[in-house]
Each structure stands twice: as C-alpha cells, then as structure tokens.
Amino acid sequence: MSPTINYVYAASLSLLLAIRYAVRRRKLPENHPPIVDMPVHEMFNNPREAYENALKEHGPVIAVRRKGILEFIVDESLSQAVLTSDQSFSFEEAMAQVLNLRPYVSFFWSFFAEIDQLVQTGINPRLSTIFEQICPVFVRNADKAIEHRTVDMFEEAHSSIAEAMIVLIFGEGYSNERNIKVVIEVATDIAGLTGMYQNSSTLGRHFPTIWAIVTWVKVSCTSIRAFFSIIGPQVWRHVRSRKWVPGDEKPASVLEYLSYKHAKNGRIGFTSFLWIMSLLQGLIFASVHQTASVVVWVIFEIAMRPEYLKALREEVYNHVDPITHDLDPSNVGDAIQKAVWLDSFIREVMRTKGDTLAICRMTTGDINLGKYTLPKGHLVFPLATLTHLNPAYHPEPTVFRPERWHGENARPAVMSSISYIPFGFGRWACPGRILAVSEIKMIVWSIIVKATPRLEGNEYKIVDPLNVTSVPPEGVLILEPFSFS
Numbered sequence: 001m002s003p004t005i006n007y008v009y010a011a012s013l014s015l016l017l018a019i020r021y022a023v024r025r026r027k028l029p030e031n032h033p034p035i036v037d038m039p040v041h042e043m044f045n046n047p048r049e050a051y052e053n054a055l056k057e058h059g060p061v062i063a064v065r066r067k068g069i070l071e072f073i074v075d076e077s078l079s080q081a082v083l084t085s086d087q088s089f090s091f092e093e094a095m096a097q098v099l100n101l102r103p104y105v106s107f108f109w110s111f112f113a114e115i116d117q118l119v120q121t122g123i124n125p126r127l128s129t130i131f132e133q134i135c136p137v138f139v140r141n142a143d144k145a146i147e148h149r150t151v152d153m154f155e156e157a158h159s160s161i162a163e164a165m166i167v168l169i170f171g172e173g174y175s176n177e178r179n180i181k182v183v184i185e186v187a188t189d190i191a192g193l194t195g196m197y198q199n200s201s202t203l204g205r206h207f208p209t210i211w212a213i214v215t216w217v218k219v220s221c222t223s224i225r226a227f228f229s230i231i232g233p234q235v236w237r238h239v240r241s242r243k244w245v246p247g248d249e250k251p252a253s254v255l256e257y258l259s260y261k262h263a264k265n266g267r268i269g270f271t272s273f274l275w276i277m278s279l280l281q282g283l284i285f286a287s288v289h290q291t292a293s294v295v296v297w298v299i300f301e302i303a304m305r306p307e308y309l310k311a312l313r314e315e316v317y318n319h320v321d322p323i324t325h326d327l328d329p330s331n332v333g334d335a336i337q338k339a340v341w342l343d344s345f346i347r348e349v350m351r352t353k354g355d356t357l358a359i360c361r362m363t364t365g366d367i368n369l370g371k372y373t374l375p376k377g378h379l380v381f382p383l384a385t386l387t388h389l390n391p392a393y394h395p396e397p398t399v400f401r402p403e404r405w406h407g408e409n410a411r412p413a414v415m416s417s418i419s420y421i422p423f424g425f426g427r428w429a430c431p432g433r434i435l436a437v438s439e440i441k442m443i444v445w446s447i448i449v450k451a452t453p454r455l456e457g458n459e460y461k462i463v464d465p466l467n468v469t470s471v472p473p474e475g476v477l478i479l480e481p482f483s484f485s
C-alpha cells in the first residue's frame with residue numbers, strides 16, 4: 001500500500017476509535033431504561049427467548065450490552081415510534097454504525113439517500129424489462145445446478161444473483177466469470193462488515209473494535225480494491241466513451257442512469273466516476289447477499305414441505321417452454337405478479353424464519369420513549385420476533401401456513417406493515433423489495449420446473465440464531481429431476 005493510503009487508513013481508524021470511545025463514555029440520562037445483564041451464551045445461542053424474557057420482565061424498552069456496546073431493544077408497542085420518527089431515530093446514522101462506516105459517511109452524508117433514490121428511480125420503473133433481461137441467467141444457472149444434483153444452494157443463489165445484478169447494473173457486456181467473482185466477493189465482504197460473521201469469531205465477540213479495524217483493512221485491500229482495479233477500468237472506458245445528455249435516449253443500465261445523472265456538460269469526470277463506483281458498490285452490497293440468503297430459506301422450506309409443490313408448479317405451468325421445459329422470460333413479469341401461492345409462501349418464510357435484531361435506528365439526541373430517556377448516539381432495535389411471532393397479529397404464529405395470506409387477508413410478500421418487517425418499515429423500508437421477491441420467484445421456478453428439491457435427512461441447521469436472515473441455514477440439498485410431461 002502507498003504511504004498516502006496508509007495515512008488515510010490510520011486517520012479514519014483513529015477517528016472511528018475516538019467516536020466509539022466518546023459514545024461509550026457519555027453519561028447516561030438519569031431515567032434511562034433498565035440495563036439488563038444478559039449472559040453472552042443466551043444472547044448468541046437463544047436470542048429470541050433471552051430478549052423476549054428480558055422485555056417481559058423489564059419492558060417495553062431495555063438496554064443490553066452486546067459486544068461491548070450498549071444497545072436498546074423495544075417491544076412491539078414501541079416499534080412503530082422507533083421506525084417512523086426519523087427526526088429522533090436516524091436510519092443513516094444506524095447504518096453508518098452497523099457497517100462501521102462512520103468516518104466515510106460523515107463526509108458523504110447523502111450516500112444512503114442517493115442509493116435509495118437510485119433504486120426507486122433507476123431500477124423500479126424498469127422492472128418488467130429487467131425481469132426479461134435477468135430471467136435467462138437464473139434458468140442457465142439452475143440447469144447447471146440440477147446437473148450436479150447435490151447443490152450448495154447459497155453459493156448457487158449468490159452467483160446467480162451476482163450475475164443478474166451485473167447485467168442489471170452494468171449491462172450484459174460485463175457478464176463474465178472474472179466480474180462475477182469480484183461482485184460476489186464485494187457482496188460477501190461488505191456483508192461481513194456489518195458483523196454478521198462476527199458472532200462466529202472469538203476476536204469479533206471479545207474485541208469488536210479491533211475486529212472492525214482488521215476487517216475493514218482486509219476488505220479494503222482485497223475485494224474493494226479488486227472492484228476498483230478490475231471493474232473500474234471497464235466502467236471508466238464506458239462512461240468516457242460518449243456524452244450523456246439527458247433526454248437523448250433511455251438508460252440501458254443503472255450505470256447509464258447514473259452517468260446521465262452525474263454528467264457535467266454531458267461528460268463524466270474522475271470525481272463523478274468515483275462517486276458512481278461507490279454507489280454501485282453500495283447497491284451490490286444491498287442487493288446480493290440478503291436475497292441469496294432468503295432464496296436458501298425458501299428452497300429449504302419447499303424441500304421440507306413438498307405438499308406445496310403441486311400448487312407452486314401449477315402457477316408457472318403456462319410460462320414453461322413445452323419443448324425445452326425452460327422458464328420462458330417473455331412476460332415473466334406478468335407471471336410473477338399473478339403467482340399468489342409462491343408469493344404467500346415467500347411471505348410466510350420471511351415471517352417465520354426467526355429474526356431477532358434485524359433492523360435498527362440510532363438516537364439523534366437524548367430521546368424520550370415511553371417513560372424513559374434514551375441517550376444520544378445509541379442503536380435501538382425493535383425485537384422482530386415480537387412482531388412476526390405475535391399471536392395478536394398472526395393467529396397460531398409458529399404454524400407455517402402460507403394460506404393465511406390468501407383471500408380476505410391477502411398481503412403480497414413485499415407489503416411492509418408494523419406486523420411484518422423483514423423489509424423494514426417507514427421511510428427507509430427496503431426500496432429493492434419488489435426486485436428481491438421477483439428474483440426469488442424466478443430462481444425457485446427455474447429449479448422446480450425441472451427438479452424436486454429434497455434435504456438430506458429432511459433437516460437443516462441454523463448457523464447463527466442471532467443473524468438468521470443474513471447467515472443462511474446449512475443443509476445438504478438434493479435436486480431430483482422432475483418433468484411436467
């Protein structure tokens with residue numbers, strides 16, 4: 001590394017340490033919520049019971065120290081206030097902390113809002129074209145997976161989604177093995193920065209600040225560097241190859257959308273190029289890892305519940321080529337919209353998979369909540385199981401029943417509410433959820449039209465009970481050939 005880069009790292013990391021130290025040392029307000037001393041093994045191995053019992057005893061808001069940091073947990077009666085009062089509880093500040101991105105985000109505060117807008121205006125209006133573009137990626141990859149019979153579903157979903165995102169973000173010309181590898185590494189490494197694999201590391205559990213520094217330096221020197229040095233020159237040539245005058249023609253990819261948006265006098269300069277590359281990296285992080293993990297959940301649950309296969313296959317029957325038996329990309333958007341069974345199956349998987357501390361906000365000042373005052377600069381998490389497994393919202397909440405989302409109570413998988421928060425809630429609810437659920441549908445269909453998923457021993461293992469969505473379950477998945485004829 002050059003001395004300048006070393007200097008930037010040292011300065012950023014010192015700032016990060018100073019901020020963490022200052023946050024930890026600040027005195028708590030007098031009427032702070034009760035601080036619960038939770039045994040570490042309960043918090044990591046049995047988080048649902050541990051947090052629910054603590055809230056039952058001391059609720060509705062408690063403070064718990066996790067990995068050395070004091071966090072606040074609220075029950076379902078206060079979730080809405082936390083997730084929707086943006087003045088008091090900041091999404092951006094929380095993300096900056098969770099991603100250990102504070103030094104960077106302090107300089108580029110519009111980062112999260114710009115990615116949000118990018119998805120809302122650069123992706124969502126083009127979804128039906130995008131589905132037809134990326135559907136063949138899923139069909140091709142499913143065919144390869146079915147040939148192997150025994151599949152690492154996470155690896156399979158991760159590389160399919162990475163390839164689909166390359167087509168969507170950069171364009172089909174970028175889809176090659178080298179770029180896919182870089183995108184997979186970026187998605188995995190940035191996901192790692194959120195601490196999702198921290199629970200399995202001794203350093204991460206006991207020395208979180210050192211862990212964050214080591215992880216950031218490692219990721220910056222590997223996948224982030226590869227992203228800039230391998231994909232960077234291709235993007236640079238692309239954005240410099242022509243003028244970007246809004247209104248000239250429609251953007252064919254997210255990169256082109258951003259080029260039109262950031263061009264000055266029709267040209268992209270070096271600073272705009274760096275900004276575009278950073279936004280695209282953020283988009284890759286947001287779009288690949290989580291979706292791949294949920295795909296594993298959905299396929300595993302289908303394998304565990306073969307009684308649903310008939311209805312799931314019937315929905316796609318008319319969209320399968322009668323000769324090749326491939327899922328047909330033309331009009332796949334229409335099929336996606338009408339697939340009530342698969343949609344409710346996905347919704348039920350996302351409701352029941354057992355997340356605990358999935359979404360959070362950060363206090364922007366000393367904030368009054370209920371009868372307590374929460375100190376400035378702390379993370380506040382609604383306990384998701386009290387929402388998703390709450391009998392007041394979902395009768396017989398632990399029973400897996402996709403049919404509960406049919407008929408009068410019909411709710412699409414993407415519809416957030418205060419009783420369903422896998423995609424978050426409020427102003428910052430996931431803007432990519434329609435794309436995510438549609439990708440999951442295309443991947444599931446590409447598999448089940450040609451194979452029946454089965455889990456060896458009819459079982460899977462949850463790897464990290466505290467990070468159920470982000471760290472996918474493990475199991476040996478077998479794809480047994482199936483034919484409609």
Ligand code: HEM
Pocket residue numbers: 091112113115116117119123283286287288290291292294358359360421422423424425426427428429430431432433435436437469
């Ligand atoms: C099944 C897959 C996915 C899940 C479970 C998921 C879940 C979430 C959650 C929980 C949040 C935070 C919301 C909050 O705190 O209220 C979020 C934010 C976000 N998600 Fe997703 N997401 C998924 C896929 C995607 C995809 C495919 C994209 C991009 C196309 C995407 C883009 C984003 C962005 C940009 C944010 C930041 C919030 C914002 O800018 O508004 N997500 N997601």
